Amino acid sequence: MIGEPAPSPGEASAGIQQLEGYLLAQSRVREARAHALVFADRLPWLTTAQHDEVVSLYTQDHIAMSRRALESVVARAAELRQEYTARYELLRRRLVCASLTALMAAGCVVLWHVPR
Numbered sequence: 001m002i003g004e005p006a007p008s009p010g011e012a013s014a015g016i017q018q019l020e021g022y023l024l025a026q027s028r029v030r031e032a033r034a035h036a037l038v039f040a041d042r043l044p045w046l047t048t049a050q051h052d053e054v055v056s057l058y059t060q061d062h063i064a065m066s067r068r069a070l071e072s073v074v075a076r077a078a079e080l081r082q083e084y085t086a087r088y089e090l091l092r093r094r095l096v097c098a099s100l101t102a103l104m105a106a107g108c109v110v111l112w113h114v115p116r
Contacts, residue, residue: 032062 036058040051 028066032059
């Protein structure tokens with residue numbers, strides 16, 4: 001819009017992520033419906049209303065299953081992030097301590113060899 005300030009990079013990134021999530025969700029719904037139609041088409045004795053109901057229920061179940069799987073992956077990613085962050089911090093502390101120890105040892109060696 002003319003005269004409105006441009007969105008900040010953070011706002012633009014959040015908007016893109018939201019759009020990406022929406023498009024991904026719509027893709028999953030289309031995929032679930034396609035699977036549901038294939039399944040329901042294998043049941044030729046269903047009436048039109050029954051066929052539609054099977055497609056609807058199958059689609060809902062497929063989406064719910066996908067959501068549970070995604071939530072599980074997100075939870076595991078958060079766990080791994082915490083584990084790796086803790087491991088990184090421990091390694092970083094060890095490296096700093098080792099570096100300081102090496103510098104102190106080098107300083108002692110230099111002082112030891114200084115003529116008095």
